[in-house]
Amino acid sequence: MAAISRALNAPTVVEPTxxxxxxxxxxxxxxxxxxxxxxxxxxxxxxxxxGIEALLxxxxxxxPNGHFVSAELFNQLFTMHGTTMIFLAVMxxxxxxxNAVVPLMIGARDVAYPRLNALSFWLFLAGALFLNSSWFLxxxxxxxxxxxxxxxxxxxxPGPGIDFYAIGLQIAxxxxxxxxxxxxxxxxxxxxxxxxxxxMPLFVWTVLVTSVLIxxxxxxxxVNLFLLMFDxxxxxxxxATAAGGQPLLWSNLFWVFGHPEVYILILPTFGIVSxxxxxxxxxxxxxxxxxxxxxVAIGFLSFMVWVHHMFTLGFGPWVNSIFALTSMxxxxxxxxxxxxxxxxMWGGHVRFAMPMWWVVAFxxxxxVGGMSGVMLAMAPADLxxxxxxxxxxxxxxxMIGGSLFGIIAGLYYWFPKICGxxxxxxxxxxxxxxxxVGFNVTFFPMHFLGLIGMPRRIxxxxxxxxxxxxxxxxxxxxxxxxxxxxxxxxNVVVSAVAGRVASxxxxxxxxxxxxxxxxxxxxNFADIPLVRGRDALWVEKTxxxxxxxxxxxxxxxxxxxxxxxxxxxxxxxxxxxxxxxALGYAMLYRxxxxxxxxxxxxxxxxxxxxxxxDPGEFMRVLSEPGELxxxxxxx
Amino acid sequence: MALLSAFALTGCAAAPESVLNPAGPVAQMxxxxxxxxxxxxxxxxxxxxxxxxxxxxxFRERRGQERELPPQVEGxxxxxxxxxxVPILLLAILGVVxxxxxxxxxxxxxxxxxxxxxxxxxxxWWAYTYPSLGIxxxxxxxxxxxxxxxxxxxxxxxxxxxxxPRLGGKTDLVPGRTNYMWIEADRxxxxxxxxAEFCGTGHADMRLVVEAQTPAQFQAWVQSMKHPSSxxxxxxxxxxxxxxxxAGCFACHAIAGTPYQGxxxxxxxxxxxxxxxxxxILRNTPAxxxxxxxNPPGVKPGALMPNLHLSPSQVRALVAYLESxx
Ligand SMILES: [Cu+2]
Numbered sequence: 001m002a003a004i005s006r007a008l009n010a011p012t013v014v015e016p017t018x019x020x021x022x023x024x025x026x027x028x029x030x031x032x033x034x035x036x037x038x039x040x041x042x043x044x045x046x047x048x049x050x051g052i053e054a055l056l057x058x059x060x061x062x063x064p065n066g067h068f069v070s071a072e073l074f075n076q077l078f079t080m081h082g083t084t085m086i087f088l089a090v091m092x093x094x095x096x097x098x099n100a101v102v103p104l105m106i107g108a109r110d111v112a113y114p115r116l117n118a119l120s121f122w123l124f125l126a127g128a129l130f131l132n133s134s135w136f137l138x139x140x141x142x143x144x145x146x147x148x149x150x151x152x153x154x155x156x157x158p159g160p161g162i163d164f165y166a167i168g169l170q171i172a173x174x175x176x177x178x179x180x181x182x183x184x185x186x187x188x189x190x191x192x193x194x195x196x197x198x199x200m201p202l203f204v205w206t207v208l209v210t211s212v213l214i215x216x217x218x219x220x221x222x223v224n225l226f227l228l229m230f231d232x233x234x235x236x237x238x239x240a241t242a243a244g245g246q247p248l249l250w251s252n253l254f255w256v257f258g259h260p261e262v263y264i265l266i267l268p269t270f271g272i273v274s275x276x277x278x279x280x281x282x283x284x285x286x287x288x289x290x291x292x293x294x295x296v297a298i299g300f301l302s303f304m305v306w307v308h309h310m311f312t313l314g315f316g317p318w319v320n321s322i323f324a325l326t327s328m329x330x331x332x333x334x335x336x337x338x339x340x341x342x343x344x345m346w347g348g349h350v351r352f353a354m355p356m357w358w359v360v361a362f363x364x365x366x367x368v369g370g371m372s373g374v375m376l377a378m379a380p381a382d383l384x385x386x387x388x389x390x391x392x393x394x395x396x397x398x399m400i401g402g403s404l405f406g407i408i409a410g411l412y413y414w415f416p417k418i419c420g421x422x423x424x425x426x427x428x429x430x431x432x433x434x435x436x437v438g439f440n441v442t443f444f445p446m447h448f449l450g451l452i453g454m455p456r457r458i459x460x461x462x463x464x465x466x467x468x469x470x471x472x473x474x475x476x477x478x479x480x481x482x483x484x485x486x487x488x489x490x491n492v493v494v495s496a497v498a499g500r501v502a503s504x505x506x507x508x509x510x511x512x513x514x515x516x517x518x519x520x521x522x523x524n525f526a527d528i529p530l531v532r533g534r535d536a537l538w539v540e541k542t543x544x545x546x547x548x549x550x551x552x553x554x555x556x557x558x559x560x561x562x563x564x565x566x567x568x569x570x571x572x573x574x575x576x577x578x579x580x581x582a583l584g585y586a587m588l589y590r591x592x593x594x595x596x597x598x599x600x601x602x603x604x605x606x607x608x609x610x611x612x613x614d615p616g617e618f619m620r621v622l623s624e625p626g627e628l629x630x631x632x633x634x635x
Numbered sequence: 636m637a638l639l640s641a642f643a644l645t646g647c648a649a650a651p652e653s654v655l656n657p658a659g660p661v662a663q664m665x666x667x668x669x670x671x672x673x674x675x676x677x678x679x680x681x682x683x684x685x686x687x688x689x690x691x692x693x694f695r696e697r698r699g700q701e702r703e704l705p706p707q708v709e710g711x712x713x714x715x716x717x718x719x720x721v722p723i724l725l726l727a728i729l730g731v732v733x734x735x736x737x738x739x740x741x742x743x744x745x746x747x748x749x750x751x752x753x754x755x756x757x758x759x760w761w762a763y764t765y766p767s768l769g770i771x772x773x774x775x776x777x778x779x780x781x782x783x784x785x786x787x788x789x790x791x792x793x794x795x796x797x798x799x800p801r802l803g804g805k806t807d808l809v810p811g812r813t814n815y816m817w818i819e820a821d822r823x824x825x826x827x828x829x830x831a832e833f834c835g836t837g838h839a840d841m842r843l844v845v846e847a848q849t850p851a852q853f854q855a856w857v858q859s860m861k862h863p864s865s866x867x868x869x870x871x872x873x874x875x876x877x878x879x880x881x882a883g884c885f886a887c888h889a890i891a892g893t894p895y896q897g898x899x900x901x902x903x904x905x906x907x908x909x910x911x912x913x914x915x916i917l918r919n920t921p922a923x924x925x926x927x928x929x930n931p932p933g934v935k936p937g938a939l940m941p942n943l944h945l946s947p948s949q950v951r952a953l954v955a956y957l958e959s960x961x
Contacts (some may be wrong), residue, residue, distance in 0.1 A: 045916045148832070177804065313809065321737045348694050364684060367683050374729070383804020385664050451654050453828065
């Protein structure tokens with residue numbers, strides 16, 4: 001029966017328990033929740049790799065005139081550490097959360113374009129693998145994560161490293177761009193009946209704004225990478241000064257992308273913190289409308305400040321003044337957020353489970369990072385700070401103390417929803433103290449190092465400059481931090497297998513995702529819920545019987561009773577990404593024939609995806625909420 | 636945070652390149668900006684941290700509260716206006732200062748009659764030309780104290796940045812473009828720093844030395860540069876002078892007063908007067924000079940002076956010659 005209707009390209013009826021078994025089910029995955037798993041696993045691994053790169057650098061810098069690694073290797077390490085953390089670890093970790101919870105929070109069955117979503121993941125993975133294969137294929141990129149011109153041109157960098165950077169980020173970046181489009185459309189179009197924009201959970205708002213930032217910020221990067229590839233492969237001269245090229249063209253295009261990028265990396269954390277703070281204070285988020293406004297304002301302003309990365313590049317006092325002022329203004333909406341979180345806790349009954357611990361740590365460390373950020377915005381003073389360890393301290397306070405602490409809070413918070421089990425609080429506390437203490441011991445002294453004249457990106461330093469002590473402290477801190485992260489990884493693995501089984505709503509939370517079973521069945525909501533207010537589930541808890549009312553059935557008219565119409569799994573996105581990966585290597589080795597062959601496969605995959613309609617499948621709805629977990633789960 | 640200021644007071648002596656120990660008006664002004672913003676920020680931080688600590692202590696859920704809900708406050712417009720306006724006012728202070736400072740540090744008017752030095756970055760060394768004095772040197776910048784010195788910065792290859800923290804913040808050297816900054820030293824002394832824009836393998840070894848001298852000393856130095864030592868007539872130094880040609884050094888190096896006029900590497904006029912060599916990472920001693928000549932990339936990874944496989948006698952002669960360049 002199933003085989004026949006498959007052949008006829010008509011929907012089949014499938015059991016939810018059938019979904020998600022075996023390797024092929026992962027390759028052909030289209031379910032946003034399982035794509036989230038893939039994002040978490042892949043970016044978690046890249047996170048650990050980048051962490052190891054950091055530890056190697058810290059060992060090298062432990063003592064003056066260090067010889068643990070060579071200058072050449074050190075330059076590759078800091079380049080790959082930064083590039084990996086930003087593009088292959090922190091951003092995809094966030095995208096993991098987008099996938100894991102956004103459709104649930106808005107009461108949708110999936111994202112708007114499930115296939116495109118799979119393609120996004122596979123392109124990210126392809127780009128990431130491509131970039132990291134450089135370690136074995138002639139050397140990793142070594143010009144820093146912002147890869148300034150002209151040291152990134154073949155004249156000064158003839159090896160393949162920069163090609164890996166340009167092609168790898170291009171591939172991964174296209175995937176990210178599609179993620180932006182997908183979530184923008186999903187959030188605008190797939191909200192459950194009753195969920196107006198101003199009823200969306202704040203996390204969804206931050207994802208919405210982040211998606212817009214992705215859509216607007218990645219094209220300049222794409223263009224920049226293309227120009228660089230033209231220079232390196234075709235011999236054009238966009239960045240080479242000898243022929244009238246403009247190194248500052250790269251710098252500007254890069255930071256036009258790069259500054260919004262750092263907000264892409266922090267806005268979702270603001271969303272996570274907002275959810276956690278409200279849930280655990282047992283109060284609504286203080287000043288919801290202001291928080292929405294602040295999010296939008298930050299997103300808007302993030303495009304107006306890019307020159308503050310380049311105050312030393314000599315654009316003159318007018319340009320520097322204007323961009324210094326816009327950079328300072330961005331502190332206002334950010335400050336409003338911090339005060340509103342504090343006000344949410346104020347007068348509440350704050351429950352201290354792990355997510356809340358991390359939010360408290362986040363507020364403190366992120367504030368430190370924000371403060372040093374304002375100091376950096378003072379252009380004349382920044383001439384001293386720029387490219388010094390003070391900046392390294394600043395952005396680690398923002399990226400770790402900000403983005404990452406938020407990610408960890410979100411992990412503890414949503415883990416039960418994602419895996420159906422709670423993470424261990426005991427192990428969690430150990431990990432918390434190691435991470436927070438290690439983090440501050442590592443990075444606080446870097447403020448001092450910058451102030452006493454240590455520039456970033458030096459593979460070693462002379463004795464007698466006063467750098468030694470603080471570098472020693474920092475290295476010790478890095479290993480403490482490493483233990484904390486390792487404990488977190490252990491906690492994730494152990495809890496996923498043997499953690500306490502979670503109920504649908506273990507935190508007594510407020511938003512829609514907690515109205516459905518943990519782990520979530522493939523179709524998310526048996527009935528699309530009716531949203532009757534902000535904090536949709538909380539409204540039902542306080543004004544209803546605690547359960548969501550079903551929305552008047554409008555969709556799925558053609559699905560047999562007791563089933564839900566779902567997209568059918570397909571491996572076409574994975575095939576397309578694989579062919580793009582092959583195309584990348586063809587470009588790297590300048591092989592026209594291989595490029596044509598890979599391109600042909602890509603065209604085939606695109607053609608198939610576009611012109612073969614997906615009949616989907618009818619998935620039977622489980623009668624008992626616990627049925628899925630009892631039968632072994634979908635994950 | 637309090638740590639930071641305690642550190643600022645005590646940490647300078649051991650740190651010769653400390654921003655916190657300015658030796659000229661530019662660095663002084665920048666430091667005052669740092670303190671201003673630091674204290675404002677520290678105050679805000681204390682407020683945030685204080686409120687947070689109180690909230691954590693006072694409003695944590697107590698036994699018996701599990702079933703009751705706190706008042707479901709949704710916001711308070713007056714409060715929110717306060718914590719929007721107050722930061723704006725504080726930032727306005729910083730903003731005004733910032734704009735004023737940016738213009739103070741801008742390019743000096745050409746009429747200022749400041750001493751102009753053209754600085755050219757190279758992988759991994761610095762070339763200095765004093766157009767009004769007709770002097771070219773490398774790696775060892777001499778300036779008179781108490782005078783604004785106008786630096787015109789550019790690069791021969793990739794980007795670099797000129798950063799001598801005690802004299803002022805950094806400015807990048809961008810190929811194909813001239814940037815400007817000015818520095819001034821209050822008192823005589825040797826001020827060091829290093830390249831602060833990643834420029835390749837030798838980036839960490841591209842260090843800076845600025846010798847600030849009294850006007851009289853500076854004039855003496857100018858004279859010595861204008862009238863360099865004569866070509867040695869005899870002895871080992873004479874042999875070195877000849878080897879400088881046969882070994883190929885002249886193709887890259889210039890020495891005023893000789894026919895050697897290479898421009899690929901640092902100008903070596905009066906080399907013996909310089910405190911440091913090899914991009915200012917080694918003391919200028921005969922032993923270090925010999926080690927450098929035997930294998931430059933071995934001494935300084937990435938150095939663009941090749942290993943010329945000189946014989947020991949060539950090295951000895953060349954060292955003798957270079958040591959004679961006063
Ligand atoms: Cu340099």
